[in-house]
Amino acid sequence: MSTTRHPGLNLGPHHGEADDTAEVEVFGFWVFMMSDAIIFGLLMATYVVMSGNLNGGPGPRELFELRPVFIETMLLLFSSLTFGFAQIGMKYHPHPARMIIWLLVSVALALIFVGMEVNDFITMAGKGGIPQASGFLSSFYALVPLHGIHVTAACIWALAILGQIAVYGLDDEVKTGMLRLGILWHFLDIVWIGIFSIVYIGGLA
Amino acid sequence: MSDLWSLVFGRLTLDALPVLEIIHATNGRELASGIVGTTAAGLAVLGALYLVYALTKYHLWGPLWRDWLTSVDHKKIGIMYVVLALVMLARALAEAFVMRTQQALGDGGGGLVSNEHFAQLFSTHGTIMIFFMAMPFLTGLINYVMPLQIGSRDVAFPTMNSVSLGFTAAGAVLLMISLVLQPFSTGGWTGYPPFTEAAFNPGPGPDYWIWAVTLSGIGTTLSGINFVVTIYKFRCDGMKLMDMPLFCWTSLCTSILMIFALPPLTVATGLLALDRYLGFHMFTNDGGGNMMNFANLFWLFGHPEVYILILPAFGVYSEVFSTFSSKTLYGYTALVIATMCIAVLSFTVWVHHFFTMGQSANLNAIFGIATMLIGIPTGVKIYDWMLTMYRGRVRMAVPMVYAVAFLILFTIGGLSGILLANPSLDYVMHNTLFLVAHFHNMLIPGLLFGMLAGYTLWFPKAFGFILDPKWGYRAAYLWIAGFVFAFFPLYGLGILGMPRRMAEYFNGAWFPLTLVALLGAVMIIAAFACLCIQLYVSIKNREALAVPMGDPWDSRTLEWAVPAPAPEWNFPATPEVEGRDAFATLKEGGYDLRAPDDGYHDIEMPRNSALGPVLMVGSTAMAFGLVWYMWWLAALGAMVCFAATVACGFRRNTHRIVKAEDVKAEWEAFCALADTTPRIPRSLEQTTQNMGHASPASEEITS
């Protein structure tokens, strides 16, 4: 369609200038995501190479538990869904209320995810699964928490956007900011799917 | 050491001062070493103090802040990058000179710097030359030239551009600090663990290296994103991708490489930092670490990196050959395809940097062949450039001298690379000065000459006057001769088996050639001095050398269609072009100085932003704190960066308007000047008669 300016959710012509500027901003952010994807890809590859280096320490079977990780996965996926609702709310409703609510829900889900993840790490550490224990655990802790940090950063960004709405209302910058944050949000899902399959399922298989 | 001291200063003590090497010296060489180090540190401190003094005395802090540091104009950012590159070049050259002197005196264990000091020298020299000389130089040129060439007003994300500069500068500042608060890493520019792990190198050296390189890497990634988006989205009407000047093509490929190749570096240094700070076992000898991961990650960055370095230089040479042969570029399409091939192939050869590190012969063979393949697109380019000169009206202006020297010397360097690409030969040659000769042979005639040619070519566009050609020739010839003397002997030394990174040796057979190489280094220092004199003389004679009409070399691309120096809004109206060599076409039709078709309009320009300089200070503080374990400073720096970034999101009203009247007045004054400025033929282009108004090449050829 000729009104599509970039992959993903488009604001559409009735958003005027926000729609115009989105083309460049969103494209730029896609490119940025590509370089971030390389970082995660390399860390996953490194993890795979290192996953046998147990150094006599605990391995995946002793350390990983699938149940909390599965719940985390669901939380993250649902937060992507609710984030989508927030974006649709922004696109079709001039008043930001709907968008704010869905955004808050997304942030809440993501923060529960981070909390559970930290809890996993603490449990692991209790069983001797600390990064200093082996090459395997070092590469685990280089990869998985980096994703958690990304999620936290995305939440902070979401809160900053809410702050901007409080000050300026739903203006053009907020809208393009939401489009970019959306890409990050979904991207982090994809990365998590990778982590879930390679690290957790792969480790327990 | 008291608790309070270490709370504030971490592990920083007076031992970090280089004077201590003098005090603790036990023999003549250590004494000399201390004096060299102290002098260098003293010069750095004096330079900084003088800068502060001069800025205060002439009340320049305000203008510096308003017109430069917070500016987001791509042209000013470009200029700042190049200034940074030249300053760092001076330091790295001085270090190269000291190293050459040391190796010439090192036979039998003599010399003027200690082994430890020598190791720091090749580490800083390599790190600076790659990350803080070459990268800023090419980023600066791309920044200045590329938006003008595609008829854009700025890059896609002007504030992010200033942030990139800020991160790069922060890394450079860290390296300058390491001169005063020592030591720097002794791990070379590659920083291989396990040598750089805490087990062997607990001191601050590798940490300096890690953070300097990481900061510059982040800055470079952001630059790459910026350039790519600019080229894809900001071309003026009618400029198709296949109509772009070749410099834009090479900028595009370089930027793509920046986006994909810098992340591996960030991962490598980041993981090394985890090892060093938190006791991880990524690359350690014990605990299940695997050093080969570092080698792979580093060279997954490192090899594309050398193409990041060379491609923009290829772009400059393309512009130079075509301009100074008064011909359109021969084989444009082939050059574009070759550039793309090189960019892709650059990701397929990284293993050739460690043929000897234990993988199977078959794997080595594959990577050896892949490496040799790169010779093909590069060879295509060499022929295209030669054919551009063929039957052209070749003028040996200063940039052309560099370009012709490049053609010959680069080919030689390329051939030595083909030799090294053969794993069985590499087993014999690796880690010798043969390799050092090879990569300097690519980097100096390739990258550095290209940058210097570009600097000479575009200087008048940036400042409104050409660089004095007499000193330009002297510099160019000295560079060329100096390079030959300094590095061709190294091929011989390599074949004689002299290892790289060696401060002292006991083999008289190596001595004569190291002496020749020292002579070359002297010539190179003289060449750099000529560049400095050239700049000084040209600034002094700037009135006579002025080229206000903006087209001193009868060039063919859009950046020459505007006055020199270029106005901040670049073009009175975004241009509309057709075909390649847009400006040449305009000139042939006599349309080069037209008023915009549909009148003048208000122009929206981005406002200044303090984000770049604030992030620079914040990240420098953070890195410095991390190096010396001053945790409060690291936290403070991180907080500043974080707060500034969030606050930046709250900025609104980021544009200001340049009024149509003002644009009109400035542009009409320029057009009026054209009426009174004589057009000059090419034979006078390097004289003071050149006012930047070229007579059309077609007329000259027939007359």
Ligand code: HEM
């Ligand atoms: C122009 C004159 C230059 C001279 C005289 C010079 C000299 C040297 C010397 C003596 C070494 C140490 C060799 C050894 O290991 O024994 C060296 C290393 C190196 N140089 Fe240069 N160099 C010059 C320019 C450059 C340039 C322009 C670049 C890059 C853009 C560069 C990049 C490097 C690198 C990467 C190393 C390796 C450092 C390491 O061993 O880790 N050099 N150079």
